[in-house]
Amino acid sequence: MNEEKKYQKDFFEDRIENIKAEDIRKALYVFHRKLSNQSAAYLNSCLHCGLCADSCHYYLSTGEIPSIPAYKLSLIEKIFKKHFTLLGKRAPGWVKAKDLTKDLLPEWIDSLFGRCTLCGRCSLNCSVGLNIAYLIRAARGALASVGLVPPGLQSTINTAILKGNSMALPREDWIETVEWLAEELRAEVNDPQAEIPLDRKGARLLYTVNPREPMFFPLSIVAVAKIFYAAGESWTLSSEDYDVTNYGFHSGDDNVAALISGRLVRSMEKLGTQDLVLAECGHGFNSNRWEAPEWLAKKYGFDVKSIIQIVADYIQKGRLKLDPSRNPEPVTLQDPCHLVRLGGIVEEQRYILKRAVARFIEMNPNREKNFCCGGGGGQLAMPRFAKRRLEAGKIKADQIKETEAKVVASPCHNCIDQLLELNKHFDLRVKIKTVAEIVADALVI
Amino acid sequence: MLSILRWGVIASFLICIISLIIMVLKTLSFGRKPVYAKSQGKGIRGILYAFGKGMMPWEKESTRRHILTYTGGTLYHGGIFAAFFCLFSLVMSFELSIPLKFLCSILIGLGFLSGVGLLVKRILLIPLRKISCVDDFAANLAVDVFLALALLNIFYPGLETFFYGASIILFLYIPAGKVRHCVFFFYARILFGLFYGRRGVLPRKIRFET
Ligand code: SF4
Ligand code: SF4
Numbered sequence: 258m259n260e261e262k263k264y265q266k267d268f269f270e271d272r273i274e275n276i277k278a279e280d281i282r283k284a285l286y287v288f289h290r291k292l293s294n295q296s297a298a299y300l301n302s303c304l305h306c307g308l309c310a311d312s313c314h315y316y317l318s319t320g321e322i323p324s325i326p327a328y329k330l331s332l333i334e335k336i337f338k339k340h341f342t343l344l345g346k347r348a349p350g351w352v353k354a355k356d357l358t359k360d361l362l363p364e365w366i367d368s369l370f371g372r373c374t375l376c377g378r379c380s381l382n383c384s385v386g387l388n389i390a391y392l393i394r395a396a397r398g399a400l401a402s403v404g405l406v407p408p409g410l411q412s413t414i415n416t417a418i419l420k421g422n423s424m425a426l427p428r429e430d431w432i433e434t435v436e437w438l439a440e441e442l443r444a445e446v447n448d449p450q451a452e453i454p455l456d457r458k459g460a461r462l463l464y465t466v467n468p469r470e471p472m473f474f475p476l477s478i479v480a481v482a483k484i485f486y487a488a489g490e491s492w493t494l495s496s497e498d499y500d501v502t503n504y505g506f507h508s509g510d511d512n513v514a515a516l517i518s519g520r521l522v523r524s525m526e527k528l529g530t531q532d533l534v535l536a537e538c539g540h541g542f543n544s545n546r547w548e549a550p551e552w553l554a555k556k557y558g559f560d561v562k563s564i565i566q567i568v569a570d571y572i573q574k575g576r577l578k579l580d581p582s583r584n585p586e587p588v589t590l591q592d593p594c595h596l597v598r599l600g601g602i603v604e605e606q607r608y609i610l611k612r613a614v615a616r617f618i619e620m621n622p623n624r625e626k627n628f629c630c631g632g633g634g635g636q637l638a639m640p641r642f643a644k645r646r647l648e649a650g651k652i653k654a655d656q657i658k659e660t661e662a663k664v665v666a667s668p669c670h671n672c673i674d675q676l677l678e679l680n681k682h683f684d685l686r687v688k689i690k691t692v693a694e695i696v697a698d699a700l701v702i
Numbered sequence: 703m704l705s706i707l708r709w710g711v712i713a714s715f716l717i718c719i720i721s722l723i724i725m726v727l728k729t730l731s732f733g734r735k736p737v738y739a740k741s742q743g744k745g746i747r748g749i750l751y752a753f754g755k756g757m758m759p760w761e762k763e764s765t766r767r768h769i770l771t772y773t774g775g776t777l778y779h780g781g782i783f784a785a786f787f788c789l790f791s792l793v794m795s796f797e798l799s800i801p802l803k804f805l806c807s808i809l810i811g812l813g814f815l816s817g818v819g820l821l822v823k824r825i826l827l828i829p830l831r832k833i834s835c836v837d838d839f840a841a842n843l844a845v846d847v848f849l850a851l852a853l854l855n856i857f858y859p860g861l862e863t864f865f866y867g868a869s870i871i872l873f874l875y876i877p878a879g880k881v882r883h884c885v886f887f888f889y890a891r892i893l894f895g896l897f898y899g900r901r902g903v904l905p906r907k908i909r910f911e912t
Binding site: 299302344352381547556607622 | 725728729730731732733734735736737738739740742743752756762763764765767768771772775827828829830832833834835836837838840878879880882883886887889890891893894895897901902903904906907908909910911
């Protein structure tokens with residue numbers, strides 16, 4: 258462990274150890290404020306039937322009781338019952354009601370941050386349909402209000418707030434990268450006029466990226482640029498607010514989440530673009546498409562779409578010509594939870610891949626019933642839970658193996674990072690690509 | 703004595719209903735979050751899904767995997783409804799026909815066996831025990847006793863007193879313990895339907911035929 262990480266870890270343990278009564282009161286206050294009638298109804302409804310257990314990749318891969326969704330929920334239920342139900346107040350032992358105290362904090366942090374990817378799969382399998390992921394997120398928010406977000410995740414958030422993007426990529430470097438990528442594009446499509454527009458006012462689409470792309474995988478941006486070029490699209494990137502990720506979503510801190518997503522709204526307004534198009538990013542989609550308008554208490558005057566919707570639309574309208582034989586290897590698809598189960602983008606990626614590759618194989622189960630890869634919920638930013646994250650990824654690794662595919666397509670950069678690790682850890686021997694990369698390879702220009 | 707107990711059943715039933723209404727109002731008082739994001743599907747379709755297809759055993763992996771528990775739960779609830787029907791007939795003093803009595807006894811009997819089965823499961827399975835609290839056992843027990851006495855009362859009408867007694871205890875316990883899900887199940891299920899329906903996930907909104 259390097260010195261900085263060790264320092265962060267010790268600092269965090271100290272923070273838990275020395276938490277003050279007034280902090281706990283604040284966390285409770287925030288938790289209470291986050292409760293709507295929806296969450297209160299959910300917290301009154303668990304049957305403790307245990308049918309959600311096998312739906313969670315954490316429990317399936319380890320069999321540990323604290324990984325059962327209902328167990329995680331019960332940690333939150335305790336507090337709710339203690340404060341808001343008759344039996345919880347009068348006979349707490351009868352319903353396992355408990356106040357939020359210092360001794361409960363380590364378990365809250367371990368379970369609510371370290372055993373959940375906020376994937377929502379348990380909801381679908383719950384006898385009642387409780388939205389456990391959103392309750393866990395609300396409880397995370399209470400912890401966040403008193404500085405109890407695990408260090409890696411918190412520092413990613415701090416970076417995003419202070420530097421404008423979650424990877425601390427300086428503006429000049431971003432601009433330089435875009436210029437360099439434009440040259441790549443020109444060479445790729447053999448057209449000296451081809452360009453990657455930056456800050457073009459009045460373009461139809463504003464395209465956002467995951468900062469990991471310019472940092473580590475810049476060719477995925479070229480792939481999208483090639484698609485826009487082939488479709489003759491009017492689009493632009495922004496030189497400032499372009500980050501599709503929002504780690505405030507994972508920490509449950511709605512104020513921070515609003516601040517981060519609000520930047521994309523600012524970009525839209527500044528550039529006067531028509532639609533906001535989000536890069537392949539699961540939580541980025543859920544955050545910016547579904548949650549941000551709620552955080553900002555604002556009805557958007559523009560549409561928020563995933564690049565996947567845009568590409569599917571191009572294909573349907575005949576704006577792209579694809580040759581599937583250019584992707585001859587069998588391809589399977591990872592369904593990112595926040596794009597599919599929680600985002601509603603289900604068929605588009607299939608529509609695209611079935612036209613862009615020679616052989617497409619579904620994982621089982623798939624679509625909204627798909628298993629989480631294990632990298633969501635901010636897990637990739639929390640090294641303290643890395644071992645568990647990899648263990649929980651076994652379910653996904655087994656799913657991939659079963660398909661015997663050679664390529665895994667994933668419309669989410671976060672899933673890709675986890676899949677890259679699973680590839681090594683479980684010796685899967687597959688290539689991992691974004692959907693845009695696969696489409697770009699099949700493009701006939 | 704019997705007429706006092708009968709009034710006791712009516713009173714406890716009213717207390718139960720009033721308490722449940724108060725609980726729902728209290729839940730509503732937590733406030734409604736306004737919705738700003740443009741919806742992609744219809745909430746109402748999600749609600750119809752939640753109470754229709756979404757309840758079918760083949761729709762959910764969890765019920766497919768635990769088909770015995772699902773069947774047990776369904777029979778349990780069938781038995782409870784039949785027992786309430788019998789209680790209603792008793793309180794309102796109308797005689798059930800022989801075939802109806804026969805049907806009720808079958809339903810209640812199966813419900814009772816399922817209830818006991820679920821209780822045994824809760825006692826024996828460690829993961830289930832770990833997520834349970836006393837209330838889970840007590841609620842199950844209270845309902846099982848209610849079912850047993852409803853069944854016995856069909857064959858031995860002299861047991862009315864005990865059946866009334868068990869009913870009063872159950873009615874008073876419903877709002878306090880987990881049986882309050884008789885109302886909150888519907889509340890939560892509507893929310894489930896609204897969430898997934900609005901997002902166009904369930905039922906799936908297909909814009910691109912693959
Ligand atoms: S949201 Fe996903 S990770 Fe969290 S408890 Fe449910 S199934 Fe498990
Ligand atoms: S399936 Fe739903 S109701 Fe049953 S224990 Fe899990 S969360 Fe509770």
